[in-house]
Amino acid sequence: MARPRNRDYAELRRDLVDAAGRLLAAEGPQALSTRRVAQEVGVSTTAVYSLFGDKAGLVREMFLAGFQRLGDAFSGVPRTDDPVADLLALGRAYRASALANPHLYELMFGRAVPGFQPDARTLVLIRPTFDVLVAATVRCVEEGAFARADPHDLAVRLNALAHGLCSLELRGALGDFEDARRQWDGAFDAMLRGMAGEG
Missing domain, CATH: 1.10.10.60 (Homeodomain-like)
Incomplete structure (x- = not known):
């Protein structure tokens, strides 16, 4: 070469x-x-x-690349005066990143390659993508959009919702693109309204 x-x-x-x-x-x-x-x-x-x-290094790079692209998608979400709208925009960015990189998604959140387990250093490198979500929920709580609750817990729930929806959509279980978008919007609307009233 x-x-x-x-x-x-x-x-x-x-x-x-x-x-x-x-x-x-x-x-x-x-x-x-x-x-x-x-x-x-x-x-x-x-x-x-x-x-x-080697091959293990390639698999690690694939894993990191998926999260880098997710982080880039989050970075493209503008900050507005509405913290809840901004949080919803992050959810949409998560979906867009998954749809743009379906070939990396299973490796990011599953165990598609036997024997691959991200080490501590790798986990530190991907942590910022979750930190973005935590920061967005902190803002929602501090600005009174959400009832007082642990922002980390709220971020975990939102992340779980986004992951579940992505996994279903990538497997074709949510219908076509517009059907899936409707399911996303409905699920996130219900989740965010619940967080607004959570004690």
């Missing part, structure tokens, strides 16, 4: 991560070999080893 120019490394990393994710989603973990991934992108296995170290 020709050595890529410096500006090409980020693109190559992304291409390899996405190729690996597609193989995992389509054929299962048995298809996830450095050779298959390299073939999908049209490079030699040297590129995989050079960028990720």
Whole structure:
């Protein structure tokens, strides 16, 4: 493989991560070999080893990439004067990220690759995505939009709701895009109204 120019490394990393994710989603973990991934992108296995170290490093990078993209989606949500609307917008950003990266979602929140377990350092790196949700619930409580409650607990419940809805939608269990959006809006509306009146 020709050595890529410096500006090409980020693109190559992304291409390899996405190729690996597609193989995992389509054929299962048995298809996830450095050779298959390299073939999908049209490079030699040297590129995989050079960028990720080994297959385990590639899987870790896939895991981190999913959360990085979720974090980027959250970063694109503007802050307004309505904390509840902003929290709902984060939920929509979560859905959009999952739909844009379905090939990484199962690895992020499941155990799609036997033997993969994120280590403590990896868990620290993905923590900011949950911290964004906690900060949004803190704001809702402090500004009186939610009844007094532990913001961390509220964030856990909202995260569980979003994850459940995403998992169902990605499996086709919520109908088409608009049917799924209606289910999302209804579920989040009920959850947020409940939090507003929670003692």
